[in-house]
Amino acid sequence: MQAFFTASLLALAAGAAVAADAPVIGLITKTETNPFFVKMKEGAAEAAKAKGAKLLSGAGKADGDNAGQITAIENMIAAGAKTILITPSDSKAIVPAIKKARALGVMVIALDSPTDPAEATDALFATDxxxxxxxxxxxxxxxxxxxxxxxxxxxxxxxxxxxxxxxxxxxxxxxxxxxxxxxxxxxxxxxxxxxxxxxxxxxxxxxxxxxxxxxxxxxxxxxxxxxxxxxxxxxxxxxxxxxxxxxxxxxxxxxxxxxxxxxxxxxxxxxQYPLKMAAMGVEAGVEYAKSGKKVAGYTDTGVTxxxxxxxxxxxxxxxxxxxxxxxxxx
The missing domain is CATH 3.40.50.2300 (Response regulator)
Structure with missing residues (x-):
């Protein structure tokens, strides 16, 4: 599953080096190919660059690949991520891995899809x-x-x-x-x-x-x-x-x-608006790194x-x- 975990270090500006103490934020999507998740990754990358954060990205091999997402969580924790944003492929099976991450002080925010139970993550940013x-x-x-x-x-x-x-x-x-x-x-x-x-x-x-x-x-x-x-x-x-x-x-x-x-x-x-979901998640992760303040509950990101x-x-x-x-x- 290592092949489905890719890390991308985002600079504060073109050609600039990222500070060693930059917040590390992980984004795990269901797949790397679905256009929805491609746009979500773009939103996270833009927000991370603007906020001076390091973004790690990972995905399952296909929709429903829970094992791939678990591997991504473990790799991100090892890489120092203090916030992980995830679109759960299997809303129930991913919960034990999320619980382990949260027990280590990692804030976990679900994007687009809730876990089951929804309370397994700190927050949810998603379409209604x-x-x-x-x-x-x-x-x-x-x-x-x-x-x-x-x-x-x-x-x-x-x-x-x-x-x-x-x-x-x-x-x-x-x-x-x-x-x-x-x-x-x-x-x-x-x-x-x-x-x-x-x-x-x-x-x-x-x-x-x-x-x-x-x-x-x-x-x-x-x-x-x-x-x-x-x-x-x-x-x-x-x-x-x-x-x-x-x-x-x-x-x-x-x-x-x-x-x-x-x-x-x-x-x-x-x-729906995946770029907004991801950007909000990154901003929450940066705030958590700075102040220790976690977001909570459900935030409706809109639908038209x-x-x-x-x-x-x-x-x-x-x-x-x-x-x-x-x-x-x-």
Whole structure:
């Protein structure tokens, strides 16, 4: 797992040496390739440079790689990190490693995804993922315009709290019975014709959509856990000649995702701000190093519905606005 731990020492300014006593802050993402986490790493790097901190970065081999994240935690502690920012791949299995880190005086902040229990970390900086789901559910319901709802749900993978929150929020927004934001159980409804796991991956999302089309050829709405999965779903629908008949909604609001909204591949997406999450985490880590003051509790980093076409009764911003804000870029 050592291959998935990379350390990057960030200077105060171009060409300047970092002071030996600079705060050491670690960032551990689920993967190194997902654009969401690439942007998160950029945000952390920018904040670390501005604050004069050393940033260590690590990631799992793939979404769900808990062992890789544990190795990254251990390596960061050995390297002197006093704050670790993490997007947990396995919200339960990572908890013992986090407890060990905190027992050594390391402040641990979850970004984007909570641990289970959430109290296992000092704080959480994240999107309100349930609300993100509600927004796209409301949009899909209005955009459907009274046509029969035949819904495909392309989820993350079983047991992940973010996956459950977005899934159940979508159902709630669509006007269907759904568990509340605290549940990790995926809600079901007669209108759902297929549920499949995409692992947030474009290729796996396409395969999942293809399998769903074999099971239920007539689809009017596709919920996707994120925009890579949405891109895969669109490819499968286009391959089957059904891309015009289904409304695809998603969560992320990345720059490529917003382009896909503009191109008509995704009808609407709930935009979140990973750059902001990471920057806030680094700032909290620097403050902890200086004063010993820890942050606590949940901080909502915001969510905005972006749609190419507005629908009545649902607040949204257009593609131009989404492009100007994609993932929190300046």
């Amino acid at each position: 993922n349930y609300r993100a789901g509600v927004l796209i559910g409301q949009y899909a319901k209005a955009a459907l315009g009274g046509k029969p709802a035949k819904i495909v749900m392309l989820d993350l993978f079983p047991g992940h709290p973010v996956g459950a929150q977005r899934h159940n929020g979508f159902l709630k927004g669509f006007g269907l019975a759904a568990p509340d934001a605290k549940s990790n159980e995926l809600g079901k409804a007669p209108e759902i014709v297929c549920m499949a796991d995409s692992f947030g991956d474009q290729a796996k999302g396409q395969t999942a959509m293809e399998n769903c089309l074999q099971k239920a050829p007539e689809v009017t709405v596709v919920y996707t856990i994120n925009e890579p999965a949405a891109a895969g779903a669109f490819n499968a629908l286009k391959k089957a000649g059904k891309e015009q008949g289904a409304i695809i909604v998603s969560v992320d609001g990345g720059c490529q995702g917003i382009k896909d909204v503009g191109a008509g591949k995704i009808a609407a997406t709930s935009q 519905l972006i749609a190419a076409k507005a629908v009545g009764g649902v607040d949204s911003k257009d593609v131009a606005a989404g492009t100007s804000l994609c993932w929190g870029k300046k």
